[in-house]
Amino acid sequence: MDNTTTLAAQDRPPTANVPVLKRFLQMRETGLVLIILALFIIMSFASPYFLTWANMRAMSMAFAVDGLLVIGMTILLISGGIDLSVGSVTALAMVVAGWLFLGGVNPWIASAMAIAMCTGIGAFMGFFVTRVGLHHFIVSLAVMVIARGACLLFTGGRPLGLYTLPPEFKFIGQGSIGPFPVVIIIFLVFVIAFDFMLRRTTMFRKVFYTGSNEKAAAYSGIRTKKVIFLTTTLCSALCGIAGIIYMARFGSAQPTFGLGLELTIIAAAVIGGASLNGGSGSILGAILGVILLSLVSSSLALLDVSVYWQDIIRGTILLAAVTIDHYLNKRRR
Amino acid sequence: MDNTTTLAAQDRPPTANVPVLKRFLQMRETGLVLIILALFIIMSFASPYFLTWANMRAMSMAFAVDGLLVIGMTILLISGGIDLSVGSVTALAMVVAGWLFLGGVNPWIASAMAIAMCTGIGAFMGFFVTRVGLHHFIVSLAVMVIARGACLLFTGGRPLGLYTLPPEFKFIGQGSIGPFPVVIIIFLVFVIAFDFMLRRTTMFRKVFYTGSNEKAAAYSGIRTKKVIFLTTTLCSALCGIAGIIYMARFGSAQPTFGLGLELTIIAAAVIGGASLNGGSGSILGAILGVILLSLVSSSLALLDVSVYWQDIIRGTILLAAVTIDHYLNKRRR
Amino acid sequence: EGIMCEPGETYVMNVMVSGHPYWVPVYQGFKQAAEAFGCETVFSGTPDYDITKQIASFEQDMIKTPAGILLHPMQSDPFIEPINRAIANGTEIVTFAADSPNSNRSGYITSDNRAEAKFAAEEIVAQVGDSAEYAVLENPGQSNHDLRVTALIEYMEANYPDMKLVGRQATNQDSNAAYKATASIIQANPNLAAMWIPEAGSAEGAVAAKLEAGSDVLIMHADVTPTTLEHIKAGNIHMSLNPNQGVQGFMGFMAVHLANRSEIFDPFNDWKTSGFNPVQIPFMDNGFAVITKENADSFDLNVYMEGRDPA
């Protein structure tokens, strides 16, 4: 049959009516799900401890908080930005909240202030990007350095011991509701909320328009600068929240926390389908990206692979995963 | 008067005849030069040691070899790519050459092999980018992890002592010709050669076309994939050369060398006018970028500024410099 | 002349990653010794983990021709030439916590990582018996951390062959990485009895993982942070071995100052003909402290630093 006929001849049903399996196979995230599934199966055979509740719990705890960062990063990437400061802004949130707490401030108030400060940092970056007109990359790099410096300044380089945090505060990071750690519940709430919002709300749809073609979006009356400003701010605000959860979890605030974390977070978002040129990406995909990276690390540790081989294997799996995912998506088209 | 005349009526003198000063003021790099000059003047007043030959020598030694990396990165950025693996590939070059040397291979041959290996790594990345169709960011991130792992594997995580390197080899890194360190001479040769080639040769002009609009370049008959493949390879090859010079300079090979170096190098290129979207950039600018970053670090050290403030000041100066440069360029237009 | 400093006589302490808290008590010791002799001190180096930058900062210190530099060289060989040049310029050099043995530095002061490892191994065996499973976290690339781990493993292999090493993960001072690695190790080895961790950052993550898993694995580590101190007090961490940083700085100053005042010493050796500094202290061990529940309160750096100037 001739495929170049007019499109009217084509009778493509609206997406909603396609059977579930077919819809699944058409999704951007399917490749990743399959790769993760394959790793799961391999690991279940390789280690008897893999498929235990305790291991699953430990593995999910390992990526849950980073998950918040990846949500912010994905949304920012969709809008066409990038943020290298996530690691140090997260550290700064811990440090500032911890510092305030040690100075006698109620830990909840201290946390709120730290999150507000991170939001302010995001707004600061957003200002330089949208008003001054600098590139996200360079602005966030400068902020990454400044925030790390501020961490040093607040702590004199020394980790703050926050063992005295009240139990109800530590509960956020260390407690469980039934068998489910609070951290994982928070993570799931954020993922589901943001995934839904990003897919369905008009507000977040504008993020896609802005990232896809800022000019076209602006011509349609979208305040693209505002959108970019907000996604930049949101990303930093989520860093603040993540920093507080980490603080509650570890009972300490480390000025060196999250060195190099930005690359892991960006990698996760990109593996999950976020485009570095903006305009596409999904929370579900990005979370699968975090899960994949974390799964590989956990598996290597579980199998006690030699340290000297771990990085090589990790890098190779990363490359293999994106390659496979790429071909699976190409095929699907 | 009306400047939008049609060409027929236009009687504009060719660029060559414009006075030198005016040409200087029209250059992209002028803003940076002025910023660096300002810092120089401030520093000469702030420290009596600043304008000494020894200090100038120490400062230039600090950025000379990184200068090679920034050349490769700038060209890659112009072609629309990016490379996060520069730090670890440079380390790998040192480690592999050192390992071969300790295994009895002639140091020159060992170095040639290490450089060839880095070139191979670049070709490997180029393959994944141009043939498989993955993004530079993710490919080079994976290679960054793999190369770091390989460094560990070759050294067991411990630096290799290469004190026994023959003097004529160490001369590359430690010797002087007259009052000028060989390292700085090598640096200047590379800068001048690549700056000239990038401005003048047809070969490198195609890099600009490719980065500016890959599709339009392909429609102009340029083998864009080949161009991208070559710029990716060149960047890694320069990492190899830089690694060897570092080895000769330090008389050792460190598996942890260059952690986080990629961000500094990219920042330098971007400060120097390279666009993260491809299509623009200059070697001169990028080198000025490296000089600026290095000057700031050296000055803070020279003034014995408290460590707890150094990062904050550094980040602030970085942000201020790009902002000022941005406005100076805007005004000029 | 004499042992006291002249006005303006300055001693520098140069380090890499200068924001790291490890240096703080070292520099306090350095300063205290210097004040006793009426000398001035400067804390210098680079905030980065970058050898090029550290060498540049060292050379910039050298330009000011201070009396002496107490140096923590990030790497031994790259510093040979600069150290020798500094000495030729009249600035005495003593290394600490990391050495440049092939240079002409007049002394090296450090804590003996092998002794720490041996102590840790004996303590682990004493606590969990000599046929148990143990694991280590490590930080390949950083020599003192590396030595603490490899020496312990070697010691175990040589003396307690029934001790089984079941986990070995690189976590590079990153508590989140240590958290993940420890969680996996604990899952994979239900009989794990003890862990040895060469630094405190990873220990923080490891203890969080231990508590979450409800495991009773014995954790021992080197260095200390406020958080690990609290965990020691709470019994979550068995003990920590902490180098005597103050002594390191104090004796480091003594070594470099004496090297600079070598003329007050007329030794029985060949120094006059060889031209070598007669005050040569090839190796000095600053010792380490064992931190347990009982003495933990004395190791709170924040308490110690109250009212003191960090720089």
Added chain:
Amino acid sequence: MQNIVLEISDLSKSFGPVKALRGINFELRKGEIHAVAGENGAGKSTLMNVIDGILQPDSGEIRLDGKPVTITSPTMAQRLGIGFVHQEIALCPDVSVAENIFMATTNTSRAWFMDYRKLEHDARAAFRQLSDIDPSTLVRDLSISHQQLVEIAKALTLDCRILILDEPTAALTENEAQTLFRIMRDLADRGISIIYISHRMVEIFDNCDRVSVFRDGQHITTRNVAEIEPSDVVNAMVGRVIDNLYPAKQTTPSEETLLEVRDLSEARRFRNVSFTLKKGEILGIAGLIGAGRSELAKGVCRLEGDVTGEVWLKGKRLNLRSYQDSIAHGMVYLSEDRKGDGVFLDLSIAANVSALKVEQVAGRLGLISTVAEHRQSDALGRKLNLKCGALTDPVMSLSGGNQQKVAIAKMLSVNPELIFLDEPTRGVDVGAKSEIHQILRDLAEAGVGIVVISSELPELIGVCDRVLVMREGRISGEVTGDEITEENIMRLASVLDASATLA
């Protein structure tokens, strides 16, 4: 005078040294279709950008319904009821056609959630008159002319009082253009005022009420279309009378075959296409949107797709594997999508012109000579009447038509054996157009093969010696000499099924 909705007085706008608008006066009445004509770079788009709030004027006043307004952004323009179809297509490639069309609606809507089904349904309804694009396809996958249709649909769905259309028909064929005019008429009858920018005189005279002519950033005249002739407008535009809009045709057909294409097929786009091009002849290719004309030309040059079949140039069978091979044999292709793959927007004019073969402006050792490069673009620029500041300026700073001239200059720079020109005069003004046509004729006479793909039938009729008509990936017929008429071409291009869907 109560029926004047938009009034502009003494408005000026400069870009650095370039004075794009100099004291413009302009008025738009309620319910009229007001054409704006002028040479490339006359300032038409600039004025529209000012009206839409994209650019801010340096001085002057804009009055809406008699009240002075300052329009600071497209958002505000939208709120004031101004809709704008841009000369350059600006769509979001990563989202669906439906979402693109209703982007503005989504933006202003008070709804929290997206209703994708409704969007697709509404988009289909909006398209019913125009075309039959599936609203759920991603814009990325559309051809440039389909994208143009999406742009138009986007503006038509806006609830506006003033609709600006900046060269909307540049890439459209007769059918779509006629549909568009019908819709415009409807809108005007409902009291909506339309500003219509075009270089096609026929369209202006068939569909518009009044016409304003701009030259060099100044308003020259505004007249009722009924009162004047096309030649008056052209005269006002270029300042002289162009008597021969099209050059003389070939007198004696040559027998020498320059190009022969046999059985060329591409799996998805076209099949079994065979044709020849004689020396000295200008061959046209006509067809509806999506007929496969662009794909055919790209296929011959091996720019896209997996092509099978033979290509013979000057009696030799070419073994083409890539576009580089094609260029090596002197066959070049001028793209219809100038922004996407025709020009390097951020590079200088000179660098753009030399891009096809930089070696030409380089001396020994492959070193580019700036002087030679400038001389080249200077010469070609003069020939094409290029209007620009300096040759070192980025192409981005040129008006749409002048960008097109740069793209053409790039093709001419290499002295090709054969040129495929896809919509060569898209957005080019009348004067320059006739220059370009003359150049094409001169080249043909000098033995260069010329194949012109155009959606503008008068152009094909005026320029070509022979016209191939394509329909759904096949050649449906050929017309020569006096047979080249709109009726014949349209009959071959559409026939039954296609015309049925367009009705």
